Amino acid sequence: MIYQENNQRFALSIPPRIKIRGILETVMKPFSQQEKYALAIILGVIIIVSAPNFAVSLRRSRDAQRKADIGSVYSALNEFQADFGSFPLSEDGRIAACEPVVKKVVNGLETFDFSPCAWGKDSLKDLSDPTYPPYLKTLPQDPYSGRGVNYYYLSNGSRYQIYGSLEGKSEDEYDEKIIKRQLPCGNKICNFGKAFGKTPLDKSIEEYENEINAKK
Numbered sequence: 001m002i003y004q005e006n007n008q009r010f011a012l013s014i015p016p017r018i019k020i021r022g023i024l025e026t027v028m029k030p031f032s033q034q035e036k037y038a039l040a041i042i043l044g045v046i047i048i049v050s051a052p053n054f055a056v057s058l059r060r061s062r063d064a065q066r067k068a069d070i071g072s073v074y075s076a077l078n079e080f081q082a083d084f085g086s087f088p089l090s091e092d093g094r095i096a097a098c099e100p101v102v103k104k105v106v107n108g109l110e111t112f113d114f115s116p117c118a119w120g121k122d123s124l125k126d127l128s129d130p131t132y133p134p135y136l137k138t139l140p141q142d143p144y145s146g147r148g149v150n151y152y153y154l155s156n157g158s159r160y161q162i163y164g165s166l167e168g169k170s171e172d173e174y175d176e177k178i179i180k181r182q183l184p185c186g187n188k189i190c191n192f193g194k195a196f197g198k199t200p201l202d203k204s205i206e207e208y209e210n211e212i213n214a215k216k
Contacts, residue, residue, distance in 0.1 A: 059167045059168055060168065062143040062144070062167060063166045063167055063168050063171055065143050066142060066143065066164045066165075066166060066192075067164075067166075067173060067192075069140035069141075069142070069151065069164065070151065070162055070163075070164050070192075070193060070194050071194070072136060072140060073095075073124075073136065073139065073140065073151070073153075073162050073194075074162060074194040076124050076135040076136035077095075077124075077135075077160060077162070077196070078196070079135045080097075080124060080135050081196075083126070086157045086158065087155045087157055087158070087159070087160045087196065088114065088124075088155060088157075088160075089114075089155055089156070089157055090116075090153045090154050090155040090160070091115075091116040092116055093150065093151075093152040093153055093154070093184065094116035094117055094118070094119070094153055095116065095117045095124065095139065095153050095155075096113075096114045096115065096116050096117070097114050097117055097124055097127075098114060098115050098116065098117040098118075098122045098127075099114075099115060099127060100115055101113065101114055101115070101127060114127075117139055118139070119139050119140065119141040119142070119145065119150055119151055120138065120139065120140065120141030120145055121138070121139070121141075122138070122139055123135075123136060123137050123138055123139065124136040124139060142164065142165070142185070142186065145186075147187075148186045148187040148188075149165060149185060149186040149187065149188050150185055150186035151163065151164050151185060152164075152183055152184065152185045152190050152193075154183075154204075154205060155205070156205050156206070156209075159195070159196045159197070159199045159205045159208075159209070160195065160196050160199070160205075161193055161194075161195040161196075161199060161201060161205065162193050162194055162195070163178065163183055163185055163190035163191075163192065163193035163201070164185055164190065164191075164192055164193060165185040165186075165188035165189060165190050165191055165192075166191055166192050171192070173192040174191050174192055175191055175192055175201065175202065176191075177201070177202035178190055178191050178192065178193065178201050178202055179191050180202070181202065181203075181204075
């Protein structure tokens, strides 16, 4: 091998016993059965130790998504109310603001019955004006919707409550008082949420309004 430095050339010799192939074989030498067994034990211990932390991380991620979802519905409902003067009514825990729309005449006045919207599918929008941007392009669905967990909406038109079910009891929004109401967030019990104005989450809208009227 010729090596050049400072315009001077040197001849380097490599002992015949040192071969590239031999070096690779030394580095890549297969593990023995004992080494494989030891490595499997080490990897198993690592997995056992890290699995609970990974599960907690995934749970926190799902709960963070639930909080963000409820927050987005909360904002969209307030924008809806600003335009229409009232909130969508509720039906079976869903927002009744979607098609098909049934027109009725009551005491000479036209009224419209909207169908409940599907979580994760329908949008919250002005059905009378398709050109107007939706208040919420797609109503969110719980990360575990495939396992039967849903959000839950209650409204009488003047007030609303929107609920979800957090997995982590240590979350700040987790509320034992809400649990006592036994509201069904799908196959789970609702334990956190948001509401219009000062409407409490631990009692029904009707109960709260009765309390207000009793003070007048």
